[in-house]
Amino acid sequence: DGGITQSPKYLFRKEGQNVTLSCEQNLNHDAMYWYRQDPGQGLRLIYYSQIVNDFQKGDIAEGYSVSREKKESFPLTVTSAQKNPTAFYLCASSETGRGGRRTETQYFGPGTRLLVL
Amino acid sequence: GDSVTQMEGPVTLSEEAFLTINCTYTATGYPSLFWYVQYPGEGLQLLLKATKADDKGSNKGFEATYRKETTSFHLEKGSVQVSDSAVYFCALRGQAGTALIFGKGTTLSVSS
Numbered sequence: 001d002g003g004i005t006q007s008p009k010y011l012f013r014k015e016g017q018n019v020t021l022s023c024e025q026n027l028n029h030d031a032m033y034w035y036r037q038d039p040g041q042g043l044r045l046i047y048y049s050q051i052v053n054d055f056q057k058g059d060i061a062e063g064y065s066v067s068r069e070k071k072e073s074f075p076l077t078v079t080s081a082q083k084n085p086t087a088f089y090l091c092a093s094s095e096t097g098r099g100g101r102r103t104e105t106q107y108f109g110p111g112t113r114l115l116v117l
Numbered sequence: 118g119d120s121v122t123q124m125e126g127p128v129t130l131s132e133e134a135f136l137t138i139n140c141t142y143t144a145t146g147y148p149s150l151f152w153y154v155q156y157p158g159e160g161l162q163l164l165l166k167a168t169k170a171d172d173k174g175s176n177k178g179f180e181a182t183y184r185k186e187t188t189s190f191h192l193e194k195g196s197v198q199v200s201d202s203a204v205y206f207c208a209l210r211g212q213a214g215t216a217l218i219f220g221k222g223t224t225l226s227v228s229s
Contacts, residue, residue, distance in 0.1 A: 004160075042206065042219040042221040042222050043206070043219040048216050056215075058216060090161065092161075105151075106217055108160035108162070109160050111158075
């Protein structure tokens with residue numbers, strides 16, 4: 001079955017620690033995204049990547065880092081600089097639209113809940 | 118910049134009631150519009166989408182029509198079920214954009 005997997009489902013971070021959230025897709029999608037979800041705030045874009053070895057900051061990139069060394073993988077690192085990391089993190093992927101209109105659908109993984117100890 | 122505004126919840130209905138969740142947007146040009154649904158503890162699933170004015174997206178009894186003149190994409194269902202209880206997100210992708218812009222979500226609770 002094609003889809004997006006995220007691991008772990010729950011992650012605990014200690015003060016001053018960096019943690020990495022995994023996101024893998026086997027949909028052969030070029031584009032991948034990381035969103036952060038807080039209660040009552042909807043989803044906000046952290047980083048996105050349209051192609052391997054390239055990525056762009058989203059609206060709330062401070063305190064986060066990413067890499068895109070393989071098409072299938074887009075890990076997110078929450079660094080110690082992120083002072084309020086407790087949230088639900090969602091990874092998504094999509095085909096890259098060709099032509100003028102971007103109508104492609106984004107598919108989401110099951111999410112990782114990050115909690116601070 | 119582009120934005121999406123959804124009606125605030127929670128919305129509480131009895132089974133078989135009619136559902137409307139309002140969504141309006143601000144965007145230049147002709148964005149694509151989406152409704153996603155999130156069940157407790159899970160990621161988002163695409164419910165329906167529309168890519169041009171007057172398009173109607175539909176799925177699982179839910180419908181939404183892309184209204185350019187009122188910049189709206191309201192979600193409707195004629196008869197809700199308990200299993201429809203979830204959080205519903207309206208989203209858009211602008212012509213120049215790459216990622217989605219989401220509304221804050223509307224929680225729907227359906228009781229039997």
